[in-house]
Amino acid sequence: MPSQQNASAVEVEFGLRAVQFSRLTRRGILLGLSLPQLIVLAIGVLSIVGALYAGGGMLLAWTAPVWVFCAALAWTPVGGRKLIEWVPVTARWLSRTAARQRSFRRRIMKPRPAGTLALPGDAAALREWEDPETGAAMIHDPHAQTLTAIVGVSHPAFVLLDPGEQERRVATWGRVLATTCRSGRIGRLQICERTLPDGGSGLVEWWRRHGRHDGSWTSTVYQELIDRAGPAGERHATTISLALDLRTSARQIRTSGGGIKGAAAVLRQEMTTVTSALRAAELTVTGWLTPAEVAVILRAAYDPATAAALERHTEIGRSLATAGPVAVTEAWDRLRSDSAHHAVLWISEWPRSQVYPGFLAPVLLSSGIQRSFSLICTPIRSDQAARDIRKKKTELISDAAQRTKMGQIEDASQTAEYGDVLQQEADLTAGHGVLRYTGLISITAPTSDELDTAVAAIEQAAIQASCETRRLVGQQAQAFTVAALPLCRTV
Numbered sequence: 189m190p191s192q193q194n195a196s197a198v199e200v201e202f203g204l205r206a207v208q209f210s211r212l213t214r215r216g217i218l219l220g221l222s223l224p225q226l227i228v229l230a231i232g233v234l235s236i237v238g239a240l241y242a243g244g245g246m247l248l249a250w251t252a253p254v255w256v257f258c259a260a261l262a263w264t265p266v267g268g269r270k271l272i273e274w275v276p277v278t279a280r281w282l283s284r285t286a287a288r289q290r291s292f293r294r295r296i297m298k299p300r301p302a303g304t305l306a307l308p309g310d311a312a313a314l315r316e317w318e319d320p321e322t323g324a325a326m327i328h329d330p331h332a333q334t335l336t337a338i339v340g341v342s343h344p345a346f347v348l349l350d351p352g353e354q355e356r357r358v359a360t361w362g363r364v365l366a367t368t369c370r371s372g373r374i375g376r377l378q379i380c381e382r383t384l385p386d387g388g389s390g391l392v393e394w395w396r397r398h399g400r401h402d403g404s405w406t407s408t409v410y411q412e413l414i415d416r417a418g419p420a421g422e423r424h425a426t427t428i429s430l431a432l433d434l435r436t437s438a439r440q441i442r443t444s445g446g447g448i449k450g451a452a453a454v455l456r457q458e459m460t461t462v463t464s465a466l467r468a469a470e471l472t473v474t475g476w477l478t479p480a481e482v483a484v485i486l487r488a489a490y491d492p493a494t495a496a497a498l499e500r501h502t503e504i505g506r507s508l509a510t511a512g513p514v515a516v517t518e519a520w521d522r523l524r525s526d527s528a529h530h531a532v533l534w535i536s537e538w539p540r541s542q543v544y545p546g547f548l549a550p551v552l553l554s555s556g557i558q559r560s561f562s563l564i565c566t567p568i569r570s571d572q573a574a575r576d577i578r579k580k581k582t583e584l585i586s587d588a589a590q591r592t593k594m595g596q597i598e599d600a601s602q603t604a605e606y607g608d609v610l611q612q613e614a615d616l617t618a619g620h621g622v623l624r625y626t627g628l629i630s631i632t633a634p635t636s637d638e639l640d641t642a643v644a645a646i647e648q649a650a651i652q653a654s655c656e657t658r659r660l661v662g663q664q665a666q667a668f669t670v671a672a673l674p675l676c677r678t679v
Contacts, residue, residue: 204351206542210608224272225262232258268536268658281520281662290665292516299509305486306512311669311677316479316508319452322459324476326452327675334375334431335451336676337459338482340474341426341466347549358545360469362620367465368430369567369621373440374458375433377565377623380674382425383558384488384495424552427477427485430455430462431676480506487511489672492558492632493527518665522639528558528632529639532667533646535627537656550649557631557642560672564626573612573622580609628671628679629657 221229232255239247261272284290292308300306305314310331317326317335327336346354368374399407432455434441444450459476466473477485487505488495490513498505505511513525523530539547552561568576584606591598616622631646633639643659650657660667663679670677 204355204544206544208542209538209540210612221262222270222273224275225270228258228261228272232256232262267661277662290518292513294512294514296514303508305508306510307486307669308513308516309665309669311673311675314675316482317448317452318479319456322456322476323478324459325479325482326455327482328448328451329431329675329677332375332431332677333434334676335434335448335455336429336431337455338427338429338477338674339459339463339466340477340481341428342472342474343426343470347546347553354545357470364462364465364469365565365567365623366619366621367461368565369569369573369623371458371461372569373432373437373454374430374567375436376429376431376676376678377567378427378429378431378674378676379563379565380427380429380560381552381562382427382560382672384423384425384492427674428462428466429674429676430458432458479508483508483511486673489560490516491526491528493634516665521659521661521664522636523664523668528634529636530664530668530672531631531639531643532660532664532671533629533631533643533650533657534660534667535629535650535655536658538625538627539654541654543654547653548655550652551629551646551655554645554649557633557645559632559642559646560630562628562630562671562674564628564670564676564678566624566626568622568624570616570622573616576622577609577613577616581606581613584609626678627655628667630668630671632672 235251235254235258236248239251243250261275262270264271266274289309294306303315303317305311305316305327307314313330315328315330317328318324319326319337324337327338328334329336346357349357365377368377399411432451434451437451437454440454441447441450444453463473483506484498486508487510488498494505515524515526517524521531523532548561584602588598588602588606612622629646629650631639631642633642647657660679667679669675670679
């Protein structure tokens with residue numbers, strides 16, 4: 189009781205409210221089992237029934253390896269997953285290995301089609317379209333049927349604001365997210381926060397404008413300090429990527445002229461809406477990224493050793509034809525590109541207890557580690573979200589009634605899940621949007637040993653943030669394009 193009183197006193201004094209993430213549903217399709225588990229268990233049961241009808245106990249003994257193997261696949265946990273859940277991951281990995289698809293080497297003597305991104309894997313199908321009205325680069329994904337635009341934003345350091353200002357900014361950011369859910373045309377939203385080596389251009393520009401260039405000893409020493417400190421620093425860059433769903437926007441696209449031009453016109457409307465919402469949230473919009481700026485981001489992600497040079501020399505590295513990597517080699521749990529080693533972590537569990545805004549500060553503000561944090565948000569339309577919530581309520585109430593009939597005691601997790609559904613319903617009624625979140629962290633280091641050290645540091649920082657992370661295996665190349673590149677893709 190004293191601790192609860194103290195927590196309430198802090199909340200009143202500072203005006204900062206704690207929040208809690210909804211719990212992941214783990215009820216499964218039937219009896220808490222997923223579809224792959226049900227399939228293998230059905231095979232095992234059929235083998236037992238067939239053996240009993242055909243030959244009795246002797247044939248049952250002969251078929252024991254089959255149903256024992258099926259039971260082991262369904263219930264044996266390995267690395268946080270059931271064995272059956274590893275089957276598709278391992279199968280894809282082996283098939284890609286057999287087809288020699290785990291390595292990429294650019295063919296420097298063969299020109300690429302105009303407008304394509306020089307990226308490995310299925311990302312090679314991405315095409316760039318420059319909007320003639322805004323000059324923004326729009327990335328077309330023919331596989332996912334999306335058209336993506338990227339906007340750069342800047343903001344004051346959240347952790348340095350007073351709690352009241354933090355609470356106000358959290359509320360305004362909630363309205364930004366709600367805006368993306370209203371039209372139903374936004375397929376995904378990606379917030380990407382990158383830690384980059386600082387080439388020192390900001391310090392140089394400040395000194396050029398405000399410094400006293402009088403040739404004195406003080407001026408000379410200060411200039412030398414700027415030259416030395418610039419490359420050793422680091423900076424944070426934040427982008428928000430907006431992906432238009434071409435399927436759900438088909439009618440509006442036809443009305444706007446059809447084709448990629450019509451899609452660009454519809455996306456332009458969403459860009460205007462999002463820009464207004466961001467400015468209302470007091471976020472500084474630095475502008476929608478041009479093809480040259482997108483090319484720099486892609487080049488720096490795969491070849492971070494050139495990031496400082498690209499920042500200092502604005503006339504190089506601005507072509508999408510040369511923005512991608514020269515070589516990429518994928519291993520089971522890491523990725524090697526031009527000048528760096530990479531590993532991608534998935535935030536598999538968000539905090540189960542109440543946390544305050546800014547709880548990710550240990551991860552985002554970890555110094556000395558080059559990393560990219562991407563939050564993939566999938567907006568759900570209000571009517572669809574309301575239907576999903578009603579369906580969940582009905583299922584939970586029915587399950588509770590069935591447990592009561594069977595004499596089972598309802599545990600705390602089931603009660604908490606029902607409370608989460610009620611809270612989602614209340615938030616939706618209050619005008620908030622419903623989004624599904626996926627968090628990915630890409631970590632980069634010059635060597636493999638330094639990468640392992642950096643991954644361990646980020647995992648420890650995630651523990652401090654009350655998050656659980658898991659290292660993605662068998663899909664590092666695809667996960668890297670999602671976590672490190674602001675292209676609004678999915679794993």
